Amino acid sequence: MTSSKELIAQDSWHQRSELDDMADLSPELEKEMERLDKEFWISGEKLKKIVTRFRDELEEGLQENGTNIPMNVTWVHRLPTGKEKGTILTLDLGGTNLRVCKVTLHGDSTDLKDPSQKYTLDQEQYKLPGSIKTATAEELWTYIAEKLSDFIDQKLGGEYNDTNKLPLGFTFSYPATQERIDHAILQTWTKGFDIEGVEGQDAAAQLREKIEERKLPLELICVINDTVGAMVASAYNDHDTIIGGIFGTGCNAAYMSSVPSIKKLDPNDARLKDSDGHKSGQMAINCEYGAFDNAHRVLPLTKYDAQIDEKSPRPGEQAFEKFSAGLYLGEIFRLVLVELTDKGLIFKNAQSDKLRKSYTLDTGFLSQMEDDESRGFADTRRLFKDVLGLEVTDEEIELSRRLAELIAVRGARLCACGVAAICLKEGIEKGHVAADGSVANKHPKFKKRWAKALGEILDWEEKGLQEDPIIITSAEDGSGVGCAIIAAMELEWRAKPTKACASRVSI
Structure with a gap:
């Protein structure tokens, strides 16, 4: 009987196996x-x-709210310069683990032994109890606050207090609507979560309430998605970064969009206007395209x-x-x-x-x-x-x-389709896609297969390109380092004495 591998020349849908045969299969x-x-x-x-x-669904998400792919506005206005400094605590609620990190950003310090090591990281990872995915909001935030408290006691001692609070960045990698950077209304749980009392609520406010209840010496500065974190963390070292992608428990991507192309934004919002009163600048968009083609x-x-x-x-x-x-x-x-x-x-x-x-x-x-x-x-x-x-x-x-x-x-x-759609929509022809997640970084053949598919979609072979102009790179720690960099950028922005910046501070 003819094997599937021998049918490749006859049937365009077949993919030649990359594996060596172990044994013949029965008919x-x-x-x-x-x-x-x-x-x-x-x-x-x-x-x-x-x-x-x-592409159509991405564009629909920029035009109005309530679309299939939400194209969430993040209030991250730029990529980092690479000079950002500071000590930030970050919290990452993933699909499997909860991680707390103390991140110290060194920026362009000249006294580093290794100039390429622009940050130091001290972290603890806690495996989420299986029951937490179907728990209540009270149980979720109590659990998280307990772990934050444990980390502070074990790692920070008495270094911070009510008058000297440590900035906190929160990586909340679920679809959320943000009116500002330290605010996040959960649209819907993903990754198998179904926790009562969080959807439709401000997750940042719920976390902040538990922090205050326990009198933890923390100030919540920003809530980010891990895709945005991956993009920002990689751009801290690699200025060719164009997209942040997550290929792990879930799948998603983020990129920098021009503010004028985001039609659903309030045209009267002072935060989005230049000195002449026109919408201008950039905005990181968290696509949340796991909902594509529902x-x-x-x-x-x-x-x-x-x-x-x-x-x-x-x-x-x-x-x-x-x-x-x-x-x-x-x-x-x-x-x-x-x-x-x-x-x-x-x-x-x-x-x-x-x-x-x-x-x-x-x-x-x-x-x-x-x-x-x-x-x-x-x-x-x-x-x-x-x-x-x-x-x-x-x-x-x-x-x-x-x-x-x-x-x-x-x-x-x-997975190549989402990135291809962003590149075609934005006219991006080259750069680095900073990918985080277990599938991207632990599966032995993902990157090769992803690149081949991207080339087929973008017709690289027909264009006679000798090298792939868009390549996938392993992202820096987006949920930890990326979140810390965004918090540092936000603190820097808030320190500027302008009305637009003042309006970004939490209220």
Whole structure:
């Protein structure tokens, strides 16, 4: 029987596998792999159609509020100069962990032993309890305040007090509406969160209330999204940075937009006008494009994607994220394995309750399989045994590795669409996309696959380009360092004696 790899020349939807064969598949499994190849492969032509729709939704978000992709205004007016200095405490509420960091920015200090090390970082990471994702606002902010208090006691001692408060930056990587930089009304929970009492409320005010309740020596200066943080942190060292991207538990991007192109902004807002009274300057936009194509106009929906959406806390929302983000890739893989098991094609002589449990597998499971160079794929065998309690055959390893590749390739190619849409909309032809997140920085082949897809969308080969003009770089610590830099920039802005700056201070 002709294998899927041999059909590449005949069928444009096939992707040549980058993996070495472990074993031949049975005719039944080969047929299943051909079906899965066709379902998960997204051609260059299809990517372009997705990007066309992506551009439309990005533009809609700049025109008015309440659109599918919200294009949230952040009140970050510029990228850093690289000279910013100061000591800032940062708090990062992610999808899996809570992190507290003391960041000292050195800027352009000449007395550094290593001039490239422009900051120092002291941090603690706390794994979020599983119950917190479905807790209440009171439980969430109490937990966070406790960890802030622990960090202050352990790391800062009596250095700060009521008259000498430490500036605090908060990385809140969920869709939020901001009327100013230290304010953030949560639009909707993402990343599997469903905490009562926060949606529609000012998360900054709720956090500030708990800080004051515990009398912590902190002043909340800014609330940022991790995409904006990634962009700013990278620009602190790399002035070719054009976009900040997150390819991890969720997916999103941020970029600098011209203020006049953001039509939904109040034309009478003094903060946005130059000395002649015209709208001017730049504004960092947090796209929140995990919600792209919630109507499923262009995304190629498989039955596995539909199952994930139906069982998620927010069915019908965050469609793009559910196709491409790290939270879901392992679950897509698991659903396919369960289906093939139910058909009697794999794991015939074994039972695994863990395989039947939702979200047992994460993207790291897929990454380890694709990165396995051990003899006889011993590491992959151990992985299946440790995580699922399964002894796997050579054929099952071959199928699993090829399946992991199909799903990861689709995710990487889709992740290129959001960046391509921003670049085409803004006329960006070169620069660096500062990427943070576990998928971008830990999956062994994500960056290569992402770059290939971006080149197909932007026709780099047809243009005869010898080098990729837009490249993905590993972002600096956006949620920690980037947040601290934004806080430092905000403090610098507030210190300027102008009416426009005064109007930015929290009220």
